[in-house]
Amino acid sequence: MRNLRMRYGKAEPVIDGVSLDVASGQVVSLIGPSGSGKSTVLRAISGLHKPDGGEVKLSVEPREMGFLFQDDALLPWRTARQNVALGLRLRGTPKAEAFREADRWLARLGLSGLEKRYPRQLSGGQRKRVALAQVLALRPKLLLMDEPFASLDAIVRHHVTQDLLQWVEGERIAVLLVTHDLEEAQALSDAVYLLSRGPRARISASYPIDIPRPRDLIGVRGHPTFAPLLQRIWHDLSGEVDQLGGGI
CATH class of the missing domain: 1.10.8 (Helicase, Ruva Protein; domain 3)
Structure with missing residues (x-):
């Protein structure tokens, strides 16, 4: 995505100038305060909503995309x-x-x-x-996921996400995940992008996750870089939420 801008009707743009890349075999997570336009980004990529500005370039055909929602279909x-x-x-x-x-x-x-x-x-x-x-x-070849495991308890969520990670790594699927779970984002991803508060949300920070694959979702939390980076991401997200005066 390059300089993506999206609005609903004549309202102020939800996102304005969002740019990011997702490569084959890579998991990228998108986090941010409520109302920052995370799901809007997925709708733009999937073609469910036409951008008002900027562009989305896909190296896959529409039939090669999958969309996993919070509520199953x-x-x-x-x-x-x-x-x-x-x-x-x-x-x-x-x-x-x-x-x-x-x-x-x-x-x-x-x-x-x-x-x-x-x-x-x-x-x-x-x-x-x-x-x-x-x-x-x-x-x-491209999998879009919008809080797909939020309703599951911790043990089931771990097993399902571990299954997913195994197939992503094995099949070289590109994944863009929207999540509010910072540990999940860090454990699964090759990069995490933080959206600023909306309206006119943008990418305010990005964090490369330099942890080797394949990964075990429990063991990865013991990696020496995991806790310091998690603390940094939490600090940055909290700053966006504090400015918003709302919640994550």
Whole structure:
């Protein structure tokens, strides 16, 4: 993104002059105060909202993007297998092949034996794994994530994010993650960008995460650079929140 500007209607721009890069095999996190336009950035990249200025350059086709929302998009009348296979079927994959691929991804994410269950029969963590399988089955080259694990408890969240990290590292997927969890951002990412308070939010700071991959999400917190950088990011974010007079 270069000098991206976005507004809704005739209001003052939500973001104004935002620039960042996400490379193949890289996880980049976007943090900032509430109302700073983090989700707006994702909508601009996905094409859901047309920028008012600047540009978004993609090296992938629209069909090569995946979007994982905070609330899963599972259809309640479809089984886990049918939900994961849906995107493949819409792309013209034969039914039997789509179901085989769905079963493979469900197995990879620890859901073997649950293929015929409906969303109402799954726990929150299981539903999130199905939603993740639904996206990864389409083999995206760019994955956009908007607070996808916020509703999960700590243990389930750890296992799901560790699964995600394994596939990102293995498949060389580019990921842009919006999150309020600073430790999650630092543990997962190659770089973290801080948006200033809005309106007219911009990138106020960026932090390269120089921790080798592959990573274990528990072990990475013991890296000697982790705590000092976390303290720095927290200090900078708190400064933006204090100026805003609101919350994270």
